Amino acid sequence: MGEVRRWARRPVTRRDLLRGTGAVALGATLSPLAMERIRAAAAQATPTRNIAGTELKLLQWSHFVPRYDAWFDAFAKAWGDANGVAVTVDHINTADVPAAIAAEISAGEGHDLIEHIVPAAQYGPSMLDLRDVVDEATKRHGPQADVARLNSYNPTTDTFFAFCHGYAPDPANYRKDLWTEAGLPDGPKTYDELRTGGKQIRDATGIQLGIGMSNEVDSNMAAQAMMWAFGGSVQDENENVVINSPENIAAVEYMAGLFTDAMTPEVFGWNAASNNQLMIAGRASYILNSISAYRTAQKDQPETAAGIYFGSPLVGPGGPERALAHGHAVFNYMVPNHSQYQDTAKEFLLYLTSAYDQATSESELYNFPAFPSTVPNLVEEGGPLDVDPFGSDPVDKLAVLKTAESWTRNLGWPGPANAAIGEVFGTFVLPTMMARVARGEQTAQESIAQAESETTAIFDRWRAEGLIGGGQ
Amino acid sequence: MSAGTARAGLPVTVEDQGEDRGRYLLDREGLLGPLLLLPAIAYIAALVGFPLVLAIAYSFSDVIVADQSIDWVGLDNFRAVVKTPNFQNALRNTFLFTIVSQVIVLVMANALAMVLAADFRGKRLVRFLTLLPWTTPIALAVLGWLWLLDNVYSPVDWLLREAGLLGPGTWLGPMGNVYWLSEPSKAQLVVLFVHIWRTLPLATVILLAGLTAIPQDVRDAANVDGAGFWRQLVYIRIPLLLPIMAVAVLFGMVFTFTDMTVVYVLTRGNSDTHVLASLAYFTGVESGSLAQGAAIALFLFPALVGIAVLMLRLARRTETN
Numbered sequence: 001m002g003e004v005r006r007w008a009r010r011p012v013t014r015r016d017l018l019r020g021t022g023a024v025a026l027g028a029t030l031s032p033l034a035m036e037r038i039r040a041a042a043a044q045a046t047p048t049r050n051i052a053g054t055e056l057k058l059l060q061w062s063h064f065v066p067r068y069d070a071w072f073d074a075f076a077k078a079w080g081d082a083n084g085v086a087v088t089v090d091h092i093n094t095a096d097v098p099a100a101i102a103a104e105i106s107a108g109e110g111h112d113l114i115e116h117i118v119p120a121a122q123y124g125p126s127m128l129d130l131r132d133v134v135d136e137a138t139k140r141h142g143p144q145a146d147v148a149r150l151n152s153y154n155p156t157t158d159t160f161f162a163f164c165h166g167y168a169p170d171p172a173n174y175r176k177d178l179w180t181e182a183g184l185p186d187g188p189k190t191y192d193e194l195r196t197g198g199k200q201i202r203d204a205t206g207i208q209l210g211i212g213m214s215n216e217v218d219s220n221m222a223a224q225a226m227m228w229a230f231g232g233s234v235q236d237e238n239e240n241v242v243i244n245s246p247e248n249i250a251a252v253e254y255m256a257g258l259f260t261d262a263m264t265p266e267v268f269g270w271n272a273a274s275n276n277q278l279m280i281a282g283r284a285s286y287i288l289n290s291i292s293a294y295r296t297a298q299k300d301q302p303e304t305a306a307g308i309y310f311g312s313p314l315v316g317p318g319g320p321e322r323a324l325a326h327g328h329a330v331f332n333y334m335v336p337n338h339s340q341y342q343d344t345a346k347e348f349l350l351y352l353t354s355a356y357d358q359a360t361s362e363s364e365l366y367n368f369p370a371f372p373s374t375v376p377n378l379v380e381e382g383g384p385l386d387v388d389p390f391g392s393d394p395v396d397k398l399a400v401l402k403t404a405e406s407w408t409r410n411l412g413w414p415g416p417a418n419a420a421i422g423e424v425f426g427t428f429v430l431p432t433m434m435a436r437v438a439r440g441e442q443t444a445q446e447s448i449a450q451a452e453s454e455t456t457a458i459f460d461r462w463r464a465e466g467l468i469g470g471g472q
Numbered sequence: 473m474s475a476g477t478a479r480a481g482l483p484v485t486v487e488d489q490g491e492d493r494g495r496y497l498l499d500r501e502g503l504l505g506p507l508l509l510l511p512a513i514a515y516i517a518a519l520v521g522f523p524l525v526l527a528i529a530y531s532f533s534d535v536i537v538a539d540q541s542i543d544w545v546g547l548d549n550f551r552a553v554v555k556t557p558n559f560q561n562a563l564r565n566t567f568l569f570t571i572v573s574q575v576i577v578l579v580m581a582n583a584l585a586m587v588l589a590a591d592f593r594g595k596r597l598v599r600f601l602t603l604l605p606w607t608t609p610i611a612l613a614v615l616g617w618l619w620l621l622d623n624v625y626s627p628v629d630w631l632l633r634e635a636g637l638l639g640p641g642t643w644l645g646p647m648g649n650v651y652w653l654s655e656p657s658k659a660q661l662v663v664l665f666v667h668i669w670r671t672l673p674l675a676t677v678i679l680l681a682g683l684t685a686i687p688q689d690v691r692d693a694a695n696v697d698g699a700g701f702w703r704q705l706v707y708i709r710i711p712l713l714l715p716i717m718a719v720a721v722l723f724g725m726v727f728t729f730t731d732m733t734v735v736y737v738l739t740r741g742n743s744d745t746h747v748l749a750s751l752a753y754f755t756g757v758e759s760g761s762l763a764q765g766a767a768i769a770l771f772l773f774p775a776l777v778g779i780a781v782l783m784l785r786l787a788r789r790t791e792t793n
Contacts, residue, residue, distance in 0.1 A: 269654030
């Protein structure tokens with residue numbers, strides 16, 4: 001109470017004013033129903049640890065669906081108010097998160113919870129093992145989805161370097177009008193159809209396929225999915241490098257052919273937003289992406305959005321069981337060892353998990369739950385994926401995502417999401433490998449041999465750090 | 473007045489004696505010099521020396537972002553990085569961008585400085601516009617170029633299309649875009665161009681200052697002797713400007729050699745455009761391999777030491793002259 005009185009006597013500062021107007025603005029962007037759900041959930045929160053009087057500073061990526069951030073800030077604040085915790089949420093561009101983490105680790109201070117959308121096992125030694133949170137959440141909500149668990153667990157150190165609360169599926173986005181003209185009204189189902197249909201569309205309309213071969217995360221995921229579909233991978237189950245395989249050579253050759261037949265050189269210079277922009281501009285017939293581009297188009301370009309449909313991962317020579325995709329984003333929270341309020345951070349994670357129906361709904365179905373039981377109606381008949389509450393026409397446009405958990409895999413599958421595969425992605429070995437062949441600079445064999453040399457060096461180094469297994 | 477003596481007509485107090493002693497101490501060059509230098513030395517030691525020593529220590533160790541305890545590994549990191557094609561490309565690009573851009577800057581800055589030294593209507597406006605790229609924050613300026621050269625919405629491409637230079641049956645080819653940042657040769661040219669664009673103003677201003685410092689009587693004498701433009705340029709302006717030209721080039725070299733913003737914002741290393749600084753960042757910070765990142769960055773060190781030595785020699789020679 002003393003704190004409350006002191007606050008009441010204190011004159012209003014510029015900071016208070018900014019906070020107040022910020023809160024009003026925030027409230028204005030949320031519907032009354034959303035605010036009511038936030039308040040109701042906060043009132044029901046039952047922390048098992050004594051966290052009153054503590055602080056919680058969160059650093060997280062700026063969500064691709066802006067509405068989620070508005071909801072999250074109010075959600076976290078309401079929980080803090082209900083439990084006597086001073087909550088601060090800082091949002092930064094996802095590309096800036098690694099530098100922020102590195103700086104905070106070096107300084108030995110900073111935020112109590114850091115969210116990153118790719119598994120960051122390389123930071124494991126500086127992060128708290130969150131096994132107890134995973135266990136408690138499992139006890140409360142049932143099993144965690146494999147894609148979430150494997151994206152946050154390091155089997156070599158037997159630690160959970162992060163707590164994964166959700167993921168975003170990575171379906172195909174295609175233009176139905178163009179693919180109908182190409183004789184495939186439901187979009188391509190196989191890589192062969194993608195190439196023949198994509199070529200037909202580009203020849204007829206000049207509109208290209210949009211699969212990147214650039215230093216950005218979507219290109220990484222596209223390259224990895226293609227290698228999986230052709231029967232290959234970067235590492236095996238035991239974290240040994242197996243990139244130099246006939247299957248991967250075939251995948252690289254296919255990509256080079258796909259480029260020649262159906263794409264333009266712009267895919268070599270993309271950033272993570274480029275394929276979204278191309279689709280929204282009406283200049284792509286097919287991209288691999290989450291539903292965020294579609295949601296943006298629904299608001300800004302409704303006519304374009306009306307023509308965008310979704311498909312599951314394509315079947316390649318590896319067969320239907322290898323028609324897989326990465327989680328487009330994997331929502332991993334990490335608690336740095338230097339956090340002074342680790343219990344508070346853990347309690348918040350459990351609270352967020354328990355209210356995940358709100359997260360899924362406020363992200364406009366972008367966030368899929370790591371604990372499926374927390375959003376029970378998501379994949380049920382007649383659920384939001386069958387009847388999109390955010391204005392899809394037809395209403396079941398997102399129904400293909402109902403099976404997303406079955407075809408979404410962790411970074412580095414069939415091995416774990418380890419630090420080495422993180423660096424392979426971080427230094428863009430795979431899209432560069434594809435690009436060299438597509439540009440005619442190397443043969444597939446030469447390019448894969450170079451990628452193997454780079455990948456092996458990376459794996460050896462992280463193995464020497466004791467953070468990954470394999471190497472026998 | 474020596475220490476301890478009284479001011480006229482006033483008795484000597486204890487305070488006066490203390491004040492005089494203080495004055496005496498501050499009059500000693502041996503004390504005052506180091507005292508005045510101390511803040512600068514402390515600043516350099518803290519913000520340049522310490523990070524440099526740390527980078528050297530990191531490059532000979534196995535530190536990662538998440539575990540910064542140092543275990544020595546000798547030259548392993550250097551051996552590992554020099555073998556990689558990425559590093560070799562980055563090394564080549566670093567020297568290529570620096571040398572080529574500064575040669576071009578030198579020529580253009582000389583020409584521009586002579587134009588700006590002449591009297592003409594609107595000279596102040598032209599000078600202001602010339603200096604503008606240097607005053608714009610580099611990240612913001614490069615972002616501007618990124619948008620101008622965008623793969624889909626590039627206004628430059630639009631202008632080329634409207635001018636009939638781009639598109640089917642045109643000089644620049646059948647595609648609707650140039651794809652400036654998507655092909656290695658074009659992307660490298662763009663990086664080079666942006667470096668020239670941003671370092672040209674500084675070099676111009678430095679050379680302009682040098683030009684205006686050439687004594688009028690020397691120019692008058694040359695005119696009386698009938699020396700034309702080229703003769704004056706070769707025998708008077710260039711020799712007299714040479715020291716200041718060297719300063720301009722050395723500054724430009726340091727800025728270009730150590731820059732990672734241009735590559736980071738424009739291409740993120742796509743299309744073989746990595747330079748040592750950007751590769752060090754991606755390896756050390758983005759991927760967490762701090763030791764290898766430090767090893768890559770340290771390859772900048774010998775070249776920068778060379779440049780620093782040249783600059784110091786130049787400064788000394790100018791001082792002597």
